[in-house]
Amino acid sequence: MTVTITVNGADHALDxxxxxxxxxxxxxxxxxxxxxxxxxxxxxxxxxxxIDGKPAFSCLTPVGAVAGRRIRTVEGLGSAEAPxxxxxxxxxxxxxxxxxxxxxxxxxxxxxxxxxxxxxxxxIRAHMQTNLCRCGTHMRILRAIRRAVAMRKGVQAxxxxxx
Amino acid sequence: xNQIPSPLSRRGFLxxxxxxxxxxxxxxxxxxxxxxxxxxxxxxxVAPDLKGSLKSAPWLDAWIRIDADGRATxxxxxxxxxxxxRTALIQVAAExxxxxxxxxxxxxxxxxxxxxxxxxxGSHSMQDSGTAIQNAAANVHLLLAAEAAxxxxxxxxQVTSGGDGRLRAPDGRxxxxxxVAARLSLHVQAVPDAPLRKxxxxxxxxRALPRVDIPAKLTGGAAYLHDMRLPGxxxxxxxxxxxxxxxxxxxxxxxxxxxxxxxxxxxQGGFLAVVAERQWTAxxxxxxxxxxxxxxxxxxxLPADGSGDAVAATLKALPARDIAIMDTSxxxxxxxxxxxxxxxxxxxxxxxxxxxxxxxQYVDGTMTVWTHSQGTFDVRRVVAELVGLPPEKVHAIHAExxxxxxxxxADDVAADAAVIARAVPERPIRLQWMREQEFGWxxxxxxxxxxxxxxxxxxxxxxxxxHAVWSNPHNNRPVxxxxxxxGNEADPPFPAPEGKPIPMPxxxxxxxxxxxxxxxxxxxxxxxxKDMPARVSALRSLGAHLNVFSIESMLDELAAAAGIDPLAxxxxxxxxxxxxxxxxxxxxxxxxxxxxxxxxRRGCGxxxxxxxxxxxxxxxxxxxxxxxxxxxxxxxxxxxxxDCGQPANPDGVRNQIEGxxxxxxxxxxxxxxxxxxxxxxxxxxxxxxxxxxxxxPGSVEVVVMDRPGAPFLGTAEAAQGPSAAALANAIxxxxxxxxxxxxxxxxxxxxxxxxx
Numbered sequence: 057m058t059v060t061i062t063v064n065g066a067d068h069a070l071d072x073x074x075x076x077x078x079x080x081x082x083x084x085x086x087x088x089x090x091x092x093x094x095x096x097x098x099x100x101x102x103x104x105x106x107i108d109g110k111p112a113f114s115c116l117t118p119v120g121a122v123a124g125r126r127i128r129t130v131e132g133l134g135s136a137e138a139p140x141x142x143x144x145x146x147x148x149x150x151x152x153x154x155x156x157x158x159x160x161x162x163x164x165x166x167x168x169x170x171x172x173x174x175x176x177x178x179x180i181r182a183h184m185q186t187n188l189c190r191c192g193t194h195m196r197i198l199r200a201i202r203r204a205v206a207m208r209k210g211v212q213a214x215x216x217x218x219x
Numbered sequence: 220x221n222q223i224p225s226p227l228s229r230r231g232f233l234x235x236x237x238x239x240x241x242x243x244x245x246x247x248x249x250x251x252x253x254x255x256x257x258x259x260x261x262x263x264x265v266a267p268d269l270k271g272s273l274k275s276a277p278w279l280d281a282w283i284r285i286d287a288d289g290r291a292t293x294x295x296x297x298x299x300x301x302x303x304x305r306t307a308l309i310q311v312a313a314e315x316x317x318x319x320x321x322x323x324x325x326x327x328x329x330x331x332x333x334x335x336x337x338x339x340x341g342s343h344s345m346q347d348s349g350t351a352i353q354n355a356a357a358n359v360h361l362l363l364a365a366e367a368a369x370x371x372x373x374x375x376x377q378v379t380s381g382g383d384g385r386l387r388a389p390d391g392r393x394x395x396x397x398x399v400a401a402r403l404s405l406h407v408q409a410v411p412d413a414p415l416r417k418x419x420x421x422x423x424x425x426r427a428l429p430r431v432d433i434p435a436k437l438t439g440g441a442a443y444l445h446d447m448r449l450p451g452x453x454x455x456x457x458x459x460x461x462x463x464x465x466x467x468x469x470x471x472x473x474x475x476x477x478x479x480x481x482x483x484x485x486x487q488g489g490f491l492a493v494v495a496e497r498q499w500t501a502x503x504x505x506x507x508x509x510x511x512x513x514x515x516x517x518x519x520x521l522p523a524d525g526s527g528d529a530v531a532a533t534l535k536a537l538p539a540r541d542i543a544i545m546d547t548s549x550x551x552x553x554x555x556x557x558x559x560x561x562x563x564x565x566x567x568x569x570x571x572x573x574x575x576x577x578x579x580q581y582v583d584g585t586m587t588v589w590t591h592s593q594g595t596f597d598v599r600r601v602v603a604e605l606v607g608l609p610p611e612k613v614h615a616i617h618a619e620x621x622x623x624x625x626x627x628x629a630d631d632v633a634a635d636a637a638v639i640a641r642a643v644p645e646r647p648i649r650l651q652w653m654r655e656q657e658f659g660w661x662x663x664x665x666x667x668x669x670x671x672x673x674x675x676x677x678x679x680x681x682x683x684x685x686h687a688v689w690s691n692p693h694n695n696r697p698v699x700x701x702x703x704x705x706g707n708e709a710d711p712p713f714p715a716p717e718g719k720p721i722p723m724p725x726x727x728x729x730x731x732x733x734x735x736x737x738x739x740x741x742x743x744x745x746x747x748x749k750d751m752p753a754r755v756s757a758l759r760s761l762g763a764h765l766n767v768f769s770i771e772s773m774l775d776e777l778a779a780a781a782g783i784d785p786l787a788x789x790x791x792x793x794x795x796x797x798x799x800x801x802x803x804x805x806x807x808x809x810x811x812x813x814x815x816x817x818x819x820r821r822g823c824g825x826x827x828x829x830x831x832x833x834x835x836x837x838x839x840x841x842x843x844x845x846x847x848x849x850x851x852x853x854x855x856x857x858x859x860x861x862d863c864g865q866p867a868n869p870d871g872v873r874n875q876i877e878g879x880x881x882x883x884x885x886x887x888x889x890x891x892x893x894x895x896x897x898x899x900x901x902x903x904x905x906x907x908x909x910x911x912x913x914x915x916p917g918s919v920e921v922v923v924m925d926r927p928g929a930p931f932l933g934t935a936e937a938a939q940g941p942s943a944a945a946l947a948n949a950i951x952x953x954x955x956x957x958x959x960x961x962x963x964x965x966x967x968x969x970x971x972x973x974x975x
Contacts, residue, residue, distance in 0.1 A: 076499045084454075084498050089446040090439030094572050095654040099904040102572055131439040143437045150429060150870055153878050154301025154622030155436030156573040162437065184912040188904060190572045191301055191622045192881030194915040196874070 059123050063088070064132035074120025079103045081119045082129060090130035090159040094188070101187030104160035105129050111167040111186075130159040133166060141211075142166050145204035146197075153191035161187050165201045174205060255341015255831075255933075256721040257757050258594050259698035262335045268411045271350025272296065276334035277408040282355040283312070285363075285400035289384040290322045293352060296336025297344040298327045298595065298617040299432060302935050303871035304344045306430045310867050311349050314424035315356030315416060317380040318396065328595035328617040335596040338696065340625070340757060341725065342834050342933025349867060349931045357413035359405060366399050382422045418865065418927030425927075427870035432619070444591050444618035445576045449647040452578070453482055454498040456505040457635045457650060458491040460513035462659035462899040463704070463754040467491075470508040478504055485642040488710025492639050494648065505653070515897040522666055522752045524894045527563040527960025531668045534689045539746035542720060544729050551682035551739035554674035558776045562671070562769040564961045565891035566753055567664035568907055573621030575628030575661075576651040579640035581606075586613045586640065590633040591620025597698050598630060602637040605700035605709065613637075624882070626696055626756035628652050628661040634703035655902040660704060663892055664758025665691040665751075667728060669769040673738075675781055681792060684738040688766060689746040690728025692718030695756040720747045721761075725831055731763035731940060734770050735832050736792040753894070759879075760939035763830060764886065767940025768947065768961070771826035775948040776957060785825055785948065786811055795829070797862050797924075798836050802827050804922050805838035805860035817952040820845055821855075824948025826941040834933035835863040836924075839880060839941040841916070843949040850969025852888060852950055854916035859938055861921065864929035872934055873921040879938035880919055885910035887943040888963050 060069045061078075063086060070085055077096075082088045082105070091114045094102030098113040105114045106128035134140030139147060142162055152158045161184070168175055168183045175183070180201050189197065262275035269277055276282070276296075284292045293312045299305040305325055313320035326332055328339070336347050360380070367386040368375040377389050385393045418425070435442040460466045472484055475493060480500035485492045493508070495501040523529035578589040579602075586608055590598045592615075599615040602608070615633075623629055636650040652660070667690045676682040695718050700706035706713035721727040729745040758764075778788040786806050793799050805825065806812075814823040825840040841857040859876050866872045889908060893900035901907035943961070951957045956971045 073499065080497075080499045084448075087448060088439060089441055089443075092445070092573060093651065094574075095904060097654065097903055100572060129439065130437070134438060136434040136438045136440055139434070139438060146437050147429065147433060150433060150874060152301075152430075152433050152436050153303070153874060154572075154619075155433065155442065156301075156571075156621035158436050159439060181912045188572060188909060188911065190570050190624070190882070190909065192878035192885070192910075192915075193874075194881055194910075194912055195877055195919045198912070198915075 059119050061119060061122055061127060062125065063127045064129060072119060075118050077115050078105070078117040078119045078122055078127070079114040082114060088129050088131050092156055092159060094157070100157070101160045101164055102157050104163040104187065106163060106167060109167070109170060111164050130162050133162060141207055142169065142204045145207055146200040149196050149200040149203055151193060151196035151200040153193050157187060157189045161189070161197050169204060173208060177202070255338070255343050256725040257340045257694045258338040258597050258696040259600070261337035266408065269409050270354050270411070272334060272336045272347045273351045273354055273409050276351070279355050279358055279407055279409055280405040281334045282352060283359050283405060285359070285396055287397045287401055289318070289395050289397035290324065291316055291318060292324045292326060294326045294333040295348045295352065296328050296334045296596070297339045297348040298593065299619050300339060300593065301622040302875055303430050303868065305432055306428060307345065307867035307871055308349060308352055309431065310423045310426070310428060311353050312356050314421060315353050316360055317382050317416065318384045319382065320423050320428060322384060330596055330599045330613070330615045338594045338597070340593050342830060342935045342937065345867060345931035346933050353415065354413060355409055357415050358409045361413045362403055362405070363396060363399050366403050367394050370394065415928070424867055425865060425869065428868055430871065442619060443573070444578065444589050444620055445573060445651065447578055447589060447618060449578065449580070452647040452649050453494050453496060453643065454501045455492050455494045455636065455639050455648050455650040456501045456653070458493065458505055458508045459656070459660065459704070461655065461902065464518050465513045465515045465898055467508065467511040467513050470511040472508070475504045475507055483643050485639050487638065487642070488712065489708035490638055490705050492635065494639060494643055519750060519752055521894040521896070522566060530563040530565055530666050530960070531561065533752055534666065534668050534748060537748040537750050539689065539748055542729065542745040542747055544723060544743035544745050545733045545741050547741045549739050551680070552676040552678065554682050555677050556675040556780055557672065558773065558780055559672040560773060560776060560959055561668060562765060562772060562959045563668040564666060564765040566666045566755070567758055567886050567890050568658060568892055568901060569624050569627040569661060569664070569758060570907065570909060571621045571623055571627045571657065574652040574654055574657040575632040576620060576649070577633040577636035578647055578649045579633070579636035580647040581640040581644045584612055586637055588613065588615045588633050588637055589618045590615055590629060591618060591623070592629040592633055593623065593626070594630065594696060597696065598633045601630065601634055601697045601700055601703055601706070604713070605634055605703070605706050606637055606641045624759040625664065626662050628657050630697045630702070631660065631704045634705040638705050658902045658907060659899055662695060662754045662756035665693055665728070665755040667762060667765045669765060671769055671773045673773055673777055675777055679781055679783055679788070679791070681738045681777065683740040684734065684742070686732055686743045686769065687746060688728055688732050688762065689748060690762055691748050691751045691755050692720055693727035693755070693757050693761040694719070694721050718749050718751065720745065724833055726762060728762040730761045730766060730831055731828055732766040733832060735795060735798060735829050736789070737794050738792060760830070760936040763828065763936065763940045764883070764943055767826070767828040768887070768943040771828070771941065771944030772947050772957070772959065775824065775951060779951070789827060798827065798829055801836040801860045801862050801924060802838045804924060805840050805858050808860065808920060808922050809840040809858040811840060815842055817955070820847065820953060822949050822953025824945045824950070824952050826944035826948060828937070828940045830933060830937040835861055835937040837861045837876065837937040837941050839938060839945040841945045841949050843946070843953055845950065845953050845968070847972055847975050850965035850967070850972065852946070852963070852965070852968065854884060854946070856918045857916045858920045858922070860924065861934060861937060862924040862926060862932070863934040864926050864932040866923050867931065869923045872923050875935050876921045876938045877919050879936065880942040881910065881915055883939045883942035884916070884946060887946055887961050891962055
């Protein structure tokens, strides 16, 4: 059966079982590496993507349920050549060790910043609670999110200063 | 395939010849084993005068190639595990070649291309490979300078380089590395004394260069083995019972065979796997087969679940072989105070965030395996024996996986994939384990216990110290087919080899049981337990986690009994100047003298170890706050100081120590694998919770000691033990309650604190 999904602004008509979790469609059909298989249970967040702007576990989401909805993956935030602001903040803080969790961390954090551009530390920690990291990179991830907040303010301040 | 001449055939020739130097004859300084003594015997030492892994691979072209355009390709037998080694080794090579790091390409472990450096384990990569590449690059620079000097007719000492890939004569003439290298053969053996660049002149080494692997990891680039997509690739799932030692009874193969998209069911002896065109089909087939009942074969009982007493009872019931680790006696005054205590650690999961994965392809009699194992060359040996091929017909290539922190499922899944590929030739087979399979089948970090007894004299000197440790072998790394699950399931099975201890100075269960402190009358014994109630193997830092926890807890117990400051009792018994400086640096940055004193709710603790007494020095201090209602411990702030010799990349060192500290807080404060009577009962993140964002410290600060030009000391595991003990010591300082059984969980602390 054909399911049409919209990923990072592009439409894809796919001949798949609509019960297939979105994760496998992203990885195997669209060949997007960002969302990772971690648990298949919604317990670790490695597969996090945005569906209509909200963070979601792609491992638990049947592709048939997201037809026509806006899906965004870490590839939609930017590329290695042109990274987005949050990706730049992670790069500056070197916020990765093995990095397997990081694409999910980025998507989770981006959802917070889209909703609340100036979260405090407690809000960041509470929001990130769903995502697991085993290397212990948490401190750097927190610093990177705070840096992204500051960078955004800096960009805004710079724009406001322009004549 | 690459066009470089294979260094392998040459090494084979050498190791078969008269140049082989028996390891037993090597002086003690060489007794540091490839990969920390884990895995197999490691490559033979053929050039004992050389440094690092050059001892076993002395030919320069095994390590470095300079292309005509001046770019360098550097080969290492070590692999990127997320520890940042790729960037650090590039920095080492760039520094000694004196070229920009952007012109260095690093090739990591590949049985067809790189030297065999044993396992990437035991915090050995900088010591083994970093040292080898540093010296090989210095050799290459020496040869390039000599060749340019010959061309110019000047003495070689007058040739200089400026970090831009050109050699310079005093009169201003220059030659590019590429031009000079084209006239040279690097197929020469390294000399031991090639001059190294002076630390004051460093351009690349010691700088916090951004890691080369991070951009792809932030943007969905192809960063992992899991991301490889080969033409015609099929997806497989392997089918077993819920945990090691269990089997499914009559799984419904008929239904699965009829499922559209299922290509093949592979059944050989006790091995069962399903292969499909699509990944989701393979998973659905697996789920259907898993509906069958399971049974556990007759085996020794699984470990008892729960308390420290249960861990101790399980271990003490096993037959032990006693190994003397340390025995010193010297005159000391009479004891006025004595403290005796038992410490335990339960079985711990590696808990990789990404379940293990491998790709295998069998074409024209050759098996290619892409693996994220820490032992790429061991994967070749295992697969060759398992599928009945000569080793030269197995090509194992490392590709990155999720962090493993020791032997997780990586080796098993590589073997599984190879068995499937042998049965389904031509097409690449991608096999990934499911979450519950990783939890159920991977080797665990062994449960352990120690008993310590120490005595203080009237002058607050320790007059006797006894340390006994009980442990299974931590080194069950597969070196043949019997070491992997698929081998045990073959018909006839390859039997699992008997576990053996790693000898000191590295040790396994005994690792770091020999205190670096100077105590009078020190007696340390390792009760080695070869019979394993649960499948176990290496977990980051091996026995050092519990041994350091025990030693450093005991020091605080003594200090508390005698009213001595915890820092003072450590400094009073430490003669190693670098150890003293690391402790002092952590204490200074932490503000130890003015720290919050234990008040029932808040308190501070510190701990120290030099990893294996051979690697990096690490001291940790932390401040905790206890919620007495719930028993929850919040680490307000932590400071670590580390001396790893010359840091190749200080930010890489900070990242490793920060991560190790947080991971150790999770192990020590939260984690224990649960067991039911017939299976492991931890199979997901709710039955095996680890630290989440709400529980990580308020802040972590890492002081990296400046040791210009000092030899590299392994760092990656150095913080596991000190962080664990600092947590226990801080909790004791805050509450007056000493927790000796891991995990130091909220439930246990609340029970120990009693009614609020």
